[in-house]
Amino acid sequence: MDIDTLILGAGAAGLFCAGLGPPGALVLDHANRPAEKVRISGGGRCNFTNLHTRPEAFLSANPHFAKSALASYTAQDFLALVQSHRIPWHEKTLGQLFCDRSSKDIVNLLLAEATRAGAEVRLSTPIHEVGHDGARFTVATDRETIRARRLVVATGGKSIPRMGATGLAYRVAARFGLPVTETRPALVPFTFGEGRFADLAGISVPVAARARGPAFEEALLFTHRGLSGPAMLQASSYWREGEELSVALAPGTDWAAALRAARRASPKQALKTFLASRLPAALASHLSAELDLAGPLATLSEPRIAALARTLSDWRLRPTGTEGYRTAEVTLGGIDTTALHSKTMEAKAVPGLFFIGECVDVTGWLGGYNFQWAWSSAAACARALHDA
Template identity: 85%
Template sequence: METSTLILGAGAAGLFCAGLGPPGTVVLDHAARPAEKVRISGGGRCNFTNLGTRPESFLSRNPHFAKSALASYTARDFLALVESHRVPWHEKTLGQLFCDRSSKDIVALLLAEAERARAEVRLRATIGEVGHDGTRFTVETDRGTLRARRLVVATGGKSIPRMGATGLAYRIAERFGLPVTDTRPALVPFTFGDRFADLAGLSVPVAAQARGPAFAEAMLFTHRGLSGPAMLQASSYWREGEELAVALAPDTDWAEALREGRKAAPRQSLKAFLASRLPARLADYLAAEMELNGNLAGLSEARITALSRALSDWRLRPTGTEGYRTAEVTLGGVDTKALDSRTMEAKAVPGLYFIGECVDVTGWLGGYNFQWAWSSAAACARALRAD
């Protein structure tokens, strides 16, 4: 079979590109259902974009690469499409937009747009060898060979393999001579063995930092380690063997609080002082770990300084992360130096495009990665229509 445009991957980027692209586009995916990661995202409500989207919220070897696509198709543009489909939505903290009802509303939107564009979505299709016969791209499938003048790769990264994630996009890139940067799990919980098992289920506000910016959000203790938005954000910047810096109750001036406590209630124990500002279980844990004996009256200025630093710069060294099994995205991917930032086309291979998660552009937690899917797909679709 021959078609003018073939898209590999019926996820967020692939379906959206089909909806904006030229008529007759064929979308191919091995999954039984389209856009499964959209369906499970945001606790089933899909954090479909973020109003605060800006290039600085993305990690890439080339921090400027995403600027063109993000400027050409913005969060407001996608929100307008959501509203045109009468999908009810609400804003949570930090500009995060969610569906009121279900993430299935976004899946339905994507399928409706693809149908409107007369795109054909083929599921349960085994994708084999991808090549070029001199005039057309060729894709071997269990239903025969497909040929297309233009090939769009939107198969995502390696995160959440139980959803069918593979490294297919990277293999296709390498097949055509495009470089691929190192990949690793991102937006993923940290593991600490059973260190925090007794605190499992406890959530506290923190400011967490690896080698990047500090993220002031919630931290969740688990049986395996640390999760929650603050930890997931920091994980994208963390490297094996490095420490994390965690500020407990980041709005608290711990030195001033200790001095005020010493003055107001000098006989109060240090454990009780911590329990007045932190959850009791965490206060007990910290009191034992930091060997906090005695009461506030016994605190010297030097001890106040040291304790304040320990609480506002708690240093933790993870044993690792939970890996691709639970990672929300894959960091790294098809090297942006091989792609045109305005079209997402491979510079050295005319007609070959890479969009979405498989590209070395990774967003923060909170709808940024979906916006990259929409923006990169829109940039590609414009190029396809103009060709």
């Protein structure tokens, strides 16, 4: 079977590229349903983009690489497409846009656009081998070997293997001599040993969390295994094994001033009671035991107030690890951007070979940024396919 454009991966990036690209593309995927990560995203409502999308919200060995694609196809562009399909949506927080009804609306949009472009989506088709016969790219499946003039790889990373993640894109890159940066789970919960926070499981508090990157002021969720919630997921993309996390409880609070004011107003009040007025009671009890905060406020010396205020605004925690690819929302790292053209996503050394979406070393923050990268990188590739 000889075709012009073959796309590997019927996820967000692959389907979107099929809808924007030249007519008649063939999309292959080993899964039995398309766009499964789209379907489960956002609690079933799909956080399909973020109005605050900007290059600074993406991690990459080359922080400039994503600029061209993101500028050429923006969050407003995708929102306009959503509206043209009459999909009701809402802004939740921090520029995050969700479907009002279901993530299936976005899946149906992608399939409708691909159908309109004359693309064929072929599911339940395992890909065994990818190569080049000197004239065309070759892809061997269970049924046949397909030859294509252009090959687009949009098979994602390693995150959430139960949804079918395989790391195929990295093997294709290796087959054609393209470098791949270190890959690791990102946007993933942290684990701690010995059930450290088991007594707090289910409690959520606002924090400002930081690893080696920026501070993220969002919610922290205690779990039986450790720490989750948006703030922790964001910090996980910057964290490395053995490092500490910095967590500011009740961000914006001047803890030293609050402690002094409480000492003056209620000197007999217990420290734990004071903390419980600012934090969930169970967390106040946990901190009181962990920090040995027995006694009334009247016993607090100035040095102790200063030390306690530092702890509450910079609580240092050292995770034992993360939950790994099993629950990671995305894969950090991927196809080295030095090997790709930023305006087209085409491999510099292999004309006609393109990589888009999560498999590329461009990883966004939580909140719709990674879907926007899927749309933007797919659009850049589709323009190049039209021009070739």
